[in-house]
Amino acid sequence: MQLIIGNKAYSTWSLRPWLILKRCGARFEEVMVPLNRADTAEAIARYAPAGKVPALIVDGVTIWDSLAIALWCDEQFPEAGLWPADARARAVARAAVCEMHSAFGTLRTELGMGPQHTMTSISDTPHQPGEALKADIARMLALWMDAKARFGAGGPWLFGTWSIADAFFTPVAARFRHFGIALSGHGDDGTAQAYCEALLSQPDYLEWERAGRAETGT
Ligand SMILES: N[C@@H](CCC(=O)N[C@@H](CS)C(=O)NCC(=O)O)C(=O)O
Structure with a gap:
C-alpha cells in the first residue's frame, strides 16, 4: 500500500490521511511528490488521476482525495474506532x-x-x-x-x-x-x-x- 503525499512541511491535505493511517496501525509506504515545482503536475499524474495529492494505492486501486481515503480506512480498520461510537x-x-x-x-x-x-x-x-x-x-x-x-x-x-x-x-x-x-x-x-x-x-x-x-x- 502506498500513500502519495506532498511535502510534509506544508501539504495540509496529505497530513490528514497520513494521521489516520498511523492511527489504524496500517503498514504503508510513503511516496513524496514535491509540490510547487515545474514538474509537479507531471509527477502527480503518474499516481493520481485528479492531479492532486494525497492518493492511496491499494492492490492496484487508486483512492484519490483525503476524505475517500479516510472512509476506506474506517471500513478496513473498524477496530480503530475512527468515528465516534455514539x-x-x-x-x-x-x-x-x-x-x-x-x-x-x-x-x-x-x-x-x-x-x-x-x-x-x-x-x-x-x-x-x-x-x-x-x-x-x-x-x-x-x-x-x-x-x-x-x-x-x-x-x-x-x-x-x-x-x-x-x-x-x-x-x-x-x-x-x-x-x-x-x-x-x-x-x-x-x-x-x-x-x-x-x-x-x-x-x-x-x-x-x-x-x-x-x-x-x-
Ligand atoms: N480535496 C482534495 C484536495 C487535495 C489538494 O488540494 N492537494 C494539493 C496539495 S495539499 C495538491 O495536490 N496540489 C497540487 C499542486 O500543488 O500542484 C483532498 O482532500 O485530497
Whole structure:
C-alpha cells in the first residue's frame, strides 16, 4: 500500500490521511511528490488521476482525495474506532468533516501553506485577518466549541475518542499557530486554544512535523 503525499512541511491535505493511517496501525509506504515545482503536475499524474495529492494505492486501486481515503480506512480498520461510537456524535462528526472538506475557502487561501508558510514554523508577522477570514475563524471556533461541549467534554478531542474529525482539523491548528492567530480575539473561551495544543502535541503529528523540518532544514 502506498500513500502519495506532498511535502510534509506544508501539504495540509496529505497530513490528514497520513494521521489516520498511523492511527489504524496500517503498514504503508510513503511516496513524496514535491509540490510547487515545474514538474509537479507531471509527477502527480503518474499516481493520481485528479492531479492532486494525497492518493492511496491499494492492490492496484487508486483512492484519490483525503476524505475517500479516510472512509476506506474506517471500513478496513473498524477496530480503530475512527468515528465516534455514539450515533449522534458520529452524525455531527461526519458533518464537521464534510464542512472542513468543502468549506472554509478563505481560511485556506488567506492562511495558505506553502514553501514560505509551513506547518512547522511560526511566521514573524502575525496575520491580520480580513472580514471574510474573521467569519471563517469564528465559524471554525463555534464548530469546535459546540462539539467539545456536547460530545468531547473532559477530554482533548472533539467527539470523545480521537476521530477522523481530529485528523481533519490538525492542519487548521498548524495554520493558526503559524500565522499567529490569537483565538481569544475571535470568540474562543480557551477551548479552541487547548484543542489546537492537543492536536499539535500528538506523537503522530510531531513525527510528521519532524520530517517537515528535515525537508526544510529548519
Ligand atoms: N480535496 C482534495 C484536495 C487535495 C489538494 O488540494 N492537494 C494539493 C496539495 S495539499 C495538491 O495536490 N496540489 C497540487 C499542486 O500543488 O500542484 C483532498 O482532500 O485530497
